[in-house]
Amino acid sequence: MLGFCRAGTALALILLNALVLIAAADEELIFSDHFLVQLHEGTTEDAHQLALEHGFGSARKLPFGEGLFHFYPREIPKTRRKRSLQQHRRLAKDHRVKSVFPQEGFGRQKRGYREISNIDVNMSDPLFTKQWYLINTGQADGTPGLDLNVAEAWNMGFTGKGVTIAIMDDGIDYLHPDLAFNYNAEASFDFSSNDPYPYPRYTDDWFNSHGTRCAGEVSAVSNNNICGVGVAYNSKVAGIRMLDQPFMTDIIEASSISHMPQVIDIYSASWGPTDDGKTVDGPRELTLQAMADGVNKGRGGKGSIYVWASGDGGSYDDCNCDGYASSMWTISINSAINDGRTALYDESCSSTLASTFSNGRKRNPEAGVATTDLYGNCTLRHSGTSAAAPEAAGVFALALEANPNLTWRDLQHLTVLTSKRNKLHDEVHQWRRNGVGLEFNHLFGYGVLDAGGMVKLAREWKTVPERFHCVAGSVQEIHKIQSGSKLVLSVTTDVCQGKDNFVRYLEHVQAVITVNASRRGDLNINMTSPMGTKSILLSRRPRDDDAKVGFDKWPFMTTHTWGEDPRGAWLLEVGFQGEAPQSGVLKEWTLMLHGTQSAPYIDQVVRDYQSKLAMSKKEELEEELDEAVERSLKSLLSKSN
Known part of the structure; x- marks a missing residue:
């Protein structure tokens, strides 16, 4: 291991436990x-x-x-x-x-590169009315009101001005008339060709249109009669070309993630390990170091914002097997379609923080994401979680304009508190509340991003308290796992009470696990917090036949216990799902807790509660999510007194 961090620091501890170097043993x-x-x-x-x-x-x-x-x-x-x-x-x-x-x-795959239909787009007509994810009036068989609520943020005067978003992808057509005005050449670079010009390489099938489409979602210019409008249409967009090559290397990933961190505010990534349902992979050492440096030193110490698409492997995959999407340092974004259901390609996992939108499930030619395309063209065909991540980056740009002092953790807290259930629903994964009343879903995280709600809360936001890390306990003995029964382990913790790194209010929780199985894909792992919140750390992956590698110190992560009191007994359940009998061995479970010692939002909750109490005398309080947020904040307040 290269000695880039000082021994004994919390960062070194995180890197040691998060280091991901897993590859299938039989791969060349x-x-x-x-x-x-x-x-x-x-x-x-x-x-x-x-x-x-x-x-x-x-x-x-x-x-x-x-x-x-x-x-x-x-x-x-x-x-x-x-x-x-x-x-x-x-x-x-x-x-x-x-x-x-x-x-x-090693391989890295663009997410969401798929065609929705072969319809020809009339290039002379603006596509704004077809951008249902911005303002949903029921276009393309969608559900009215199910959108990002950007209109409220725009009406408040926030359009992303002064914020730079980098699209880490296959390049950007920076000559596109809907992008050229907002293109930040200074912050752009081509790490595939090692020059400052990240223009996409031409192919007959337009395969390298991915980055240009993502860029348009964020920063397409408004009111110019070309294509559509970006979520943050006055933000600057930078192109970091790094995907278009025969393979990926640790240097190229790390260089991209750490490119100009004092100029670039938000990095948007719509790619990752192959979404084939059998790959377990993530960032190597240099990339981990670059991410750690980004959240600690980027943006003048406030931290770079890394937005990641959660993956397109559908029910065959689990995004907790993707070390980028499941990192604490990234904001993992899943997608919903325009009627509120999950897309068929969406992966589920406990590390997803929130959702935005991709395309409609019906074959409506206008149900895709409308955005810029190569060579000055427009498209209605963008889709997948590739489309979801840039939309989130645009919403975060609006919040950063409203409050440039927001840290990377502030944005995660704002995401948890202001995302809402709206009309999102799934037949399998139901909405639940955690121990402090926050409503979450295993597919959608804390709900769909609400630009208006986030901007309003961001304007008067006070930076959350200092973050601490506690190794809460560890089980190192070998335990056998057999089909037909569950292995249940317990760790009881005082979360480092009496020490400098005591944790009282949770943010991220990691279960670092080493386990081998006769068939890795049949493993199912759940963890329950002392306040009774159950997180699905690993679902069955029917295409994963691995019997050799398993998981080696893999940091499974959950955000579902956000705000909870971590003191007490944590339960881990490991078993098998599937028809054929399987066996395995669990060698390690280490529980790592990350959070604060004092309750966040104390001043904020007093103002909000008093305001809502006064409003309740005139009219009813807002609907379900507002009530959930209020309950969670009141709970945090009562626990701190």
């Missing part, structure tokens, strides 16, 4: 011509010269760590199955080089 490794090189000393020019001497195209200084450079090839590399040992050895022997780390190649 792919090796690239990219190298992470650490020099004893030297400037970027010295590194460039050294790279040329050893046959590379050039070198680029990395913003994380000291003396670190990315040595990249002259051309787009081809896939290889063997390491370039000779090149590695030559570099390692050079007296100017301290260490060399060849970069493994």
Whole structure:
């Protein structure tokens, strides 16, 4: 492990437990011509010269760590199955080089690249009236009122001005007339070609339209009679091209996530490990370090905002097996369709924080997401959780304009408190309340984002208290698991009471688990908090036949216990689902609790409660979610007194 963090810090503890290096044992490794090189000393020019001497195209200084450079090839590399040992050895022997780390190649998949219909779009007509996810009046067989409530935020004067959102994808058509005015060239870069021009590579099937479509959802210019309108139509959009290559490397991901963190406010990612229902994968070490640096140092110390699409694997997959979507440092966004149901491709998991919208389930040609497309075109065909994540990034841009002092954690708290059930529903996963009254759903998180509600609360928001991390307990003994019965384990904790890292009000909870099974896909893991909230940490994945790797210190995460008192007994239930009998062994369960020592929102809840009490004398309080939020805040207030 590279020594980028100081031993003993909370960050080092998180990185140690969150480190994800899992790959299927029977998969062949792919090796690239990219190298992470650490020099004893030297400037970027010295590194460039050294790279040329050893046959590379050039070198680029990395913003994380000291003396670190990315040595990249002259051309787009081809896939290889063997390491370039000779090149590695030559570099390692050079007296100017301290260490060399060849970069493994791995797959990353765009989410939601699918066609809804083959309808021809009339390019001369604005698409705003077809953007039902902005203002839903029942277009395309949708449910009126089921939208992001952006109109309320816009009417309050918030349009994303002064906020920059980076689209980490396959490039952006920054010459598009609906994007050019809002394009931030300074904050853009092409990490696939190592130049400042992240223009998409042409293909006959327009496969590289993904990033351009996402960009239009966020920052398409308003009132110019071209395509539609972005959620934050006065925000700036940056293009980070990093997906269009034969494979991904840790350096490229880390470089993208850490690109210009003092200029870029929000990073939107609509990609991740393959959504095939059998992959368990996530960020490698450099990317984890870059994320940690982002939330700790980005935006002048307030923290970079990472928005992640939760995945398109449907009921065959579980987004807690995706180390990006299930990270505490990202805001994981699922999607709903225009009548309030879940999309057939939506994954469910306990780490999802909220939802936005994708397309309609019916074959209505106008039920997709209307946005910009390559070469100055418009489209009605964007869909998937790919479409959901940029919409969330746009809503967060409105909140950041309303209050530029919001931290990365403030935005997560605002998401929990202002997202609403609205008319979202699913036949399998019902809405439930946690121990402090917050309503959540295993598919939709805390509900659909409400731009108007978030902006109103953000304007007078006070930064939440300092965050602490407590290793609440650990079970290290080997326990057998058999079909037909459940393994039930318990950890009773005082959450580090009496220590500096005491946790009293929960934010994120991680269950770091090592388990092997005769068929990994049949495993089912649930965890119940002391206040009785049950989180489904892992659902059955019928396509996952793994019998070798299992889960090795995998950090399953839940947001469903947000605001709860973590003191007491936590229960873990592990069993099998499926027809064939299976067996397994659980080797470790470590419970990690993250939260605050004092109750957030104390001043806010007093104002809100008094205001709502006064309003109740004139009219009834708002509907279901408002009542749920009020109950949760009153509960937090009473527990703090």
